[in-house]
Amino acid sequence: MHHLIALPALDDNYIWFLRQSDRPGVLVDPGDAEVAIRAMDAGMAVAAILVTHHHGDHVAAIELLQARYGLPVFAPADVRIPGTWQAVADGASIAPAGTDLHFEVMAVPGHTRSHVAYFGAGHLFCGDTLFSLGCGRLFEGSPAQMHASLQRIAQLPANTLICPAHEYTLSNGHFAQHVDPHNAALSVRLAEVSKQRAAGLPSVPTRLHSELQCNPFLRVGEVAIQQAVARHCGAKPTDPVAVFAGLRRWKDEFR
């Protein structure tokens, strides 16, 4: 039996906590020390920290949590990540001591060059790579890299629970609907998300099969998305990477 908690942090981040049965668990991307410490002091048993990428809203609490609780940290090899960590790379399997969990590490460059995701116990912690109904901005990677990263995620089991690091679903959804207005699954999902958000509930985790039906960034092979990008750009994109690149640029400019 797995137990998953989304701790809201900063403006729109989630710090994820996952444990198996009654064993201690892992904390993912602690960007807010106050939130993490409050939860841990209230009894949330954390045995290790997993880090997806170096941005401050994902790593700011690492050093404080290490000093206070002596926690091991798993992170991609990037000197911009603070604290002391055990470097993980694509294809690695990790089993944090004290937990009943193991994860496979996937390199998912695009948002940043050293971004990784952790897949384990049917959950994917994907940081700022895949969001519900959207994807991360390309700060350091190319469209080809991000597209390849998203396509790797798309190959995971369809019932995988996608655990992204931000609550961006509603604004992503408005763009998705603008691009893909006749997508019935997307309309259903957006109605559900509106209700969840109005009730103050997180819109994530979300199942991969839902994202495959609704998220335009995973659907660049679909004619509807290709045609929308072609109309927006005024030229027919020649391959899926070009569709993805056009879509990502469109989203960057969308208000």
Ligand code: ZN
């Ligand atoms: Zn980021």
Ligand code: FE
């Ligand atoms: Fe972030």
